[in-house]
Amino acid sequence: MSPSPHSPIGVFDSGVGGLTVVRALMQRLPNEDIIYFGDTARVPYGIKSVETISHYATQITEFLLEKEVKLLIVACNTMAAVASQVIHDLSPVPVLDVIEAGTRGAIAATRNRQVGVIGTLTTINSQAYVHTIHAAAPDIGIHSRACPLFVPLVEEGWLDHEVTRLTAREYLSPLLELDIDSLVLGCTHYPLLTPLLKEVVGDSIQLIDSAETTAQQVVELFEQTGMANPDPTPGSHQFFVTDVPQRFQDVGSRFLGQPLFHVHVVNW
């Protein structure tokens, strides 16, 4: 059976981070059904190899395609950075990812053509943002920095804490010396640090949150393809995880901005 406008959107991530994308989608497209997959037993991906991440991405893509989704959204920068091709090759339905979205946001935002990018070790080492931004705008200067402690700090809930502020200053000060005017939050955990990061980088630097730009891209895609769900009732939201859901529900409700229901466990 081919996917129809009534089919769900599939969103996936290594853990809870992609819920920031689900949240943006729920706001922009409240009548779409969404199936979310978070690989909570094997999280985090950001310190793992390309081979391992590609293997995991393949498993998740196949799982969501069996659910007959009409669109796949890779809501994990690390997977988008190193396994994008694998996912595109497998999928008969359109695939959007947070790196394309962040790229579009950065190109639209920068005035002085100097852009900063922060993310996990694997995302930054992959140079994925450099390749994607330069493919569209080769004149933009890109200055990257891995920030491995931001994910555990967000998961600890230290969103407005002196330790996080000090860590952010240490990570970001080399970027701030480079006269950037935009900073891509290249990890779906980072939008939760937005108030603190704004304080550290100041008003002259715009933060690019790829969750927002991803939701905008979905709206545009559906306008072009006529695949928006015409049903006016509120969409259903289902969540699949690979570990027991307790922690996913606790931490995830912070990401989603509301309590999390309909969580199912997949035993891999």
Add this chain to the structure above:
Amino acid sequence: MSPSPHSPIGVFDSGVGGLTVVRALMQRLPNEDIIYFGDTARVPYGIKSVETISHYATQITEFLLEKEVKLLIVACNTMAAVASQVIHDLSPVPVLDVIEAGTRGAIAATRNRQVGVIGTLTTINSQAYVHTIHAAAPDIGIHSRACPLFVPLVEEGWLDHEVTRLTAREYLSPLLELDIDSLVLGCTHYPLLTPLLKEVVGDSIQLIDSAETTAQQVVELFEQTGMANPDPTPGSHQFFVTDVPQRFQDVGSRFLGQPLFHVHVVNW
């Protein structure tokens, strides 16, 4: 074939942390062969469920038993905390773990019978140290605290950094108010923070490093059972990991105190 005194010792952990135990073993028992298993593709375990960790522990135990080890050492507090019984049930050879070792160390060290324990979320939530210490010494007061940021801080290499100092003060200050005289480092990453932790807790509190006490237990076990390797030549050391070994070698050499060779990848 039954294991003999010439058989290797099997040591396992979720990642690199258990190398602190290997280091202690290499110092105390330089002519023993050691096979180390680090589940680097699925690390960290400390935020995962009991079911998931038991499943992983079973896989690793079976792998090492196929290598005909004469002794299994669970060098991961999280696995020892929640999967100890599973491992014991599977193994025909003796099993030692870092929680038993830390328990022995704490009971021997405390004078005022007030002991602190720090570890990952899963280790602390399991109450494993409380059960093990109370089984041997029910009069000891035990005060526990999960320190989820210590592992990523150690892996970032911020062993002597203001962020780590501030984090340690925040985590440990409730314990310091409770008049403990010993503090169990209930995670094999933590011995790398020993100088900083000593500074934060002061001279009156003794730090219990389970790597050292584990090595001591192995020496005693071999004396009792006659299973020490009689061969006077230096032992061989092999390392098996589940992710590509680059990062394991980089970070692991910091734990082992020397460069890491003979690293093999297991594709699960």
